[in-house]
Amino acid sequence: MAPPATTFLPTISDEKTLRASFVRDEDERPKVAYNNFSDDIPIISLAGMDEDGPIRSEICGKIVAACEDWGIFQVVDHGVDPGLVTEMNRLAREFFALPPEDKLRFDMTGGKKGGFIVSSHLQGEAVQDWREIVTYFSYPIRVRDYSRWPDKPEGWRTVVEAYSEQLMGLACKLLGVLSEAMGLDKEALTKACVDMDQKIVVNFYPKCPQPDLTLGLKRHTDPGTITLLLQDQVGGLQATKDGGNTWITVKPIEGAFVVNLGDHGHFLSNGRFKNADHQAVVNSNCSRLSIATFQNPAPEATVYPLAIRDGEKPVLNAPMTFSEMYRKKMSRDIELAKIKKLAKTEAQEVAKKPTEVVVQPKKLDQILA
Ligand SMILES: O=C1C[C@@H](c2ccc(O)c(O)c2)Oc2cc(O)cc(O)c21
Numbered sequence: 462m463a464p465p466a467t468t469f470l471p472t473i474s475d476e477k478t479l480r481a482s483f484v485r486d487e488d489e490r491p492k493v494a495y496n497n498f499s500d501d502i503p504i505i506s507l508a509g510m511d512e513d514g515p516i517r518s519e520i521c522g523k524i525v526a527a528c529e530d531w532g533i534f535q536v537v538d539h540g541v542d543p544g545l546v547t548e549m550n551r552l553a554r555e556f557f558a559l560p561p562e563d564k565l566r567f568d569m570t571g572g573k574k575g576g577f578i579v580s581s582h583l584q585g586e587a588v589q590d591w592r593e594i595v596t597y598f599s600y601p602i603r604v605r606d607y608s609r610w611p612d613k614p615e616g617w618r619t620v621v622e623a624y625s626e627q628l629m630g631l632a633c634k635l636l637g638v639l640s641e642a643m644g645l646d647k648e649a650l651t652k653a654c655v656d657m658d659q660k661i662v663v664n665f666y667p668k669c670p671q672p673d674l675t676l677g678l679k680r681h682t683d684p685g686t687i688t689l690l691l692q693d694q695v696g697g698l699q700a701t702k703d704g705g706n707t708w709i710t711v712k713p714i715e716g717a718f719v720v721n722l723g724d725h726g727h728f729l730s731n732g733r734f735k736n737a738d739h740q741a742v743v744n745s746n747c748s749r750l751s752i753a754t755f756q757n758p759a760p761e762a763t764v765y766p767l768a769i770r771d772g773e774k775p776v777l778n779a780p781m782t783f784s785e786m787y788r789k790k791m792s793r794d795i796e797l798a799k800i801k802k803l804a805k806t807e808a809q810e811v812a813k814k815p816t817e818v819v820v821q822p823k824k825l826d827q828i829l830a
Pocket residue numbers: 581582583594660662679681682683684755791794795
């Protein structure tokens with residue numbers, strides 16, 4: 462009999478076919494190969510950005526255009542210590558290679574803040590993602606709960622601490638550029654986050670027996686302000702700028718960060734900056750690792766456009782807190798996936814009227830795995 466989902470680690474399975482719980486509907490399956498790389502996403506060098514002058518203006522122009530056009534781009538020459546990046550990658554790989562019992566000591570099931578989980582941070586997903594994750598809540602520093610930070614491999618904690626500090630710096634720099642582009646003070650976006658949260662999610666995508674039938678991470682937008690993603694050289698991150706009609710695979714660049722704006726960044730700019738739709742596909746040749754650093758506002762921070770340009774309407778009817786926004790989004794993501802599954806297996810009528818379904822946001826402990 463199949464082991465229960467919570468303790469089943471795809472990494473240690475040598476099954477030749479995918480379990481039914483990972484099989485996606487045809488319309489959700491990958492359309493472009495994991496290694497069919499595209500050059501469409503802008504690659505921006507940040508060299509010379511810290512000094513005022515024409516070089517900084519040119520870099521800022523490129524960042525703003527990438528956010529307006531795609532909502533996703535790559536940065537190189539970003540100033541994050543390359544030695545630290547190498548160490549993060551090495552230690553993350555070592556973590557996922559640990560025996561299941563070591564990883565499960567930090568099991569996040571039951572909505573615990575931080576640790577290890579298979580597939581998703583969300584409860585009751587209709588189809589499982591082909592991944593394992595380990596999560597660190599790294600900012601604000603005063604509420605860090607080190608008891609939820611895995612203690613293996615040796616040296617992890619020191620490296621994660623230094624890495625999270627440098628990424629906080631890079632994120633604030635990029636938010637400064639976007640604030641100025643909105644005609645506001647450099648600090649406007651970080652101030653709107655009140656006391657910025659940072660969550661690091663390390664994604665491990667084991668090699669997969671039938672990668673064409675599944676996704677490592679389903680299509681989504683990130684909920685927060687801005688995300689910095691470090692990916693290895695395998696490939697698998699895909700993005701779209703036309704609501705999912707055309708997917709492209711982001712070309713891995715050694716040492717680069719993929720930057721994407723989340724829903725909060727999108728709403729604060731009144732929709733001017735895109736919250737890129739993205740997903741991760743897997744393959745049957747090798748495993749893949751990516752490290753996402755989510756920069757989020759504090760739960761009590763207000764979500765509402767900071768600048769509304771002449772002739773524009775606000776993209777939100779009323780202000781809400783980030784925690785309300787997060788709960789609503791995650792409830793909707795789970796419910797829409799369930800409705801879709803139901804529509805497929807039961808009635809065509811439900812599929813015809815998906816917009817009439819009102820999703821009641823759940824409490825946080827009903828959403829988180
Ligand atoms: O793992 C992720 C990825 C991502 C996400 C957003 C919405 C979804 O429906 C989804 O399945 C994944 O953003 C996250 C945001 C978080 O707060 C925690 C996560 O683990 C993630």
